[in-house]
Amino acid sequence: MTTVAPANNWPLLLGSAAVFPAQDDSLRAPFILVGDPDMTGADPGAFARQLDSPGYSFQEALRAAGADLILVSLGTSDTLDGAAHRSVLEVLRRAIGERLGSTPLTVCGIGRGALQLRYTLASCEHDRIDHSVRQFVSYASTTLTAAETDALNRVGFWPAIPRRLEVAGPGISADSFDYENSEFDGLITGAAANRDPLFTEELGTHIIEETVDP
Numbered sequence: 001m002t003t004v005a006p007a008n009n010w011p012l013l014l015g016s017a018a019v020f021p022a023q024d025d026s027l028r029a030p031f032i033l034v035g036d037p038d039m040t041g042a043d044p045g046a047f048a049r050q051l052d053s054p055g056y057s058f059q060e061a062l063r064a065a066g067a068d069l070i071l072v073s074l075g076t077s078d079t080l081d082g083a084a085h086r087s088v089l090e091v092l093r094r095a096i097g098e099r100l101g102s103t104p105l106t107v108c109g110i111g112r113g114a115l116q117l118r119y120t121l122a123s124c125e126h127d128r129i130d131h132s133v134r135q136f137v138s139y140a141s142t143t144l145t146a147a148e149t150d151a152l153n154r155v156g157f158w159p160a161i162p163r164r165l166e167v168a169g170p171g172i173s174a175d176s177f178d179y180e181n182s183e184f185d186g187l188i189t190g191a192a193a194n195r196d197p198l199f200t201e202e203l204g205t206h207i208i209e210e211t212v213d214p
Contacts, residue, residue, distance in 0.1 A: 004059065006071075009044070010094060012087035015074040017094075018044045022063045027099040029106075029212065031067040032091060036111025036140075037076045044073040053197030058204040065212045067106070070095060072113070080119040080151045088120040096132050104134035106211045107162075110198070114141040119152060121159035135211040136162040137188065140195060158183060165210060167191050167203065186210065 006018035007025045015037075021027055035047045048071060051058040062069050072091055077084035095105055109117035117136065124131040136159065144152070158164070166184040168174075170193045177187040188210055190202030199207075 004063075006044075010091065012072075012074075012090055014077060014083035014087045015072065016044055017073070017091050018048065018071040020059065020063070020069040020071065022066050022068050027068045027070075027095060028101060029067050029103045030070055030095040030099055031062055031212065032070045032072060032095060032105060032107045034072040034074065034088065034091075034107065034109040034113035034117050036113050037074050038111060044071060047071055047073045050198045053199065056197075056199070056201040056204065058199035061204050061208060062212070065208050067208070067212045068099075074113065074116065077116075080116060080148055081123070084116050085120050085123065088116055089124070092120070092124070092131050092133070096130070103213070105132050106135040106137070107133050108137035108139060108207065108211075109141070110139045110195075112142050114138040115144075115148065118158065119148075119155065121162065122152065122155040122157065125159055125161060126155040131159075131161070133159070133162045135165065137165045137167065137207060137211065138184070139167040139191070167207075 004020060007021050008019040010017040059069055070091060074084050074087060107117050121131050121133055121136060164184045165186045165188050168187045168189045168191065170191055172189065174187050174189055188206045190200055190206050192200050
C-alpha cells in the first residue's frame with residue numbers, strides 16, 4: 001500500500017481535494033478522480049486507501065505514467081446544481097490555473113461522483129465555460145432520479161466535448177460494446193465484482209492506456 005502524502009490539499013465547499021503530482025510539486029497532466037460520497041464520505045484518507053489492493057496501487061500506476069492525481073472527496077449532496085457542483089467546478093478551475101502547459105484534463109467519477117462530473121461538465125459547456133476536459137470516465141454511475149434528469153436536461157444532458165468512456169461491469173467484454181446506440185464512446189473492462197477491489201490491475205491498466213498520454 002502506498003504511503004505517499006499529498007503535496008497539497010484544496011478545501012472545497014463540500015469536501016476536499018488531495019493533490020499528488022507525478023513529479024516535484026507541479027501539475028502537468030492532471031487526472032481528477034471524484035469519489036462516491038456513499039462509499040467514503042468526505043474523508044480523503046478513506047478514499048486514498050481504496051486505490052490500493054494487494055499487489056497493485058492505482059495511485060502509483062498513475063504516477064508512473066506521468067499523471068498528476070487530484071483525489072476529490074465530496075460530502076453528500078441532494079442536488080446536482082448545488083454545493084457539490086460548485087466544489088467540482090472549483091477543482092477544474094484550480095487544475096487549469098495551476099497546471100504547467102496546456103495538457104487537457106482527464107476526469108473519472110465513481111458512483112455519484114460520476115453523475116456529478118457529468119452535470120458539471122455539461123453545465124460548463126452550456127454556460128460556455130472552458131473545462132479543458134478531454135477524457136471522461138464514468139465508473140458505476142447511479143440511476144437518475146426525476147429531479148436529476150430535469151437538472152441534466154437543462155444543461156444539455158451530456159457534455160459533448162470530452163470522449164466519454166464507461167467502465168464495464170464484471171464479465172462484460174469490449175466486443176459487446178454497442179457503438180451505434182450507446183451514450184458512451186468506448187468501454188473499459190477489468191472491474192471487479194461489487195467494486196472490491198475498487199481498482200484491479202486490469203482495470204487500472206486499461207484506464208491509463210485509454211486516457212493518459214505516453
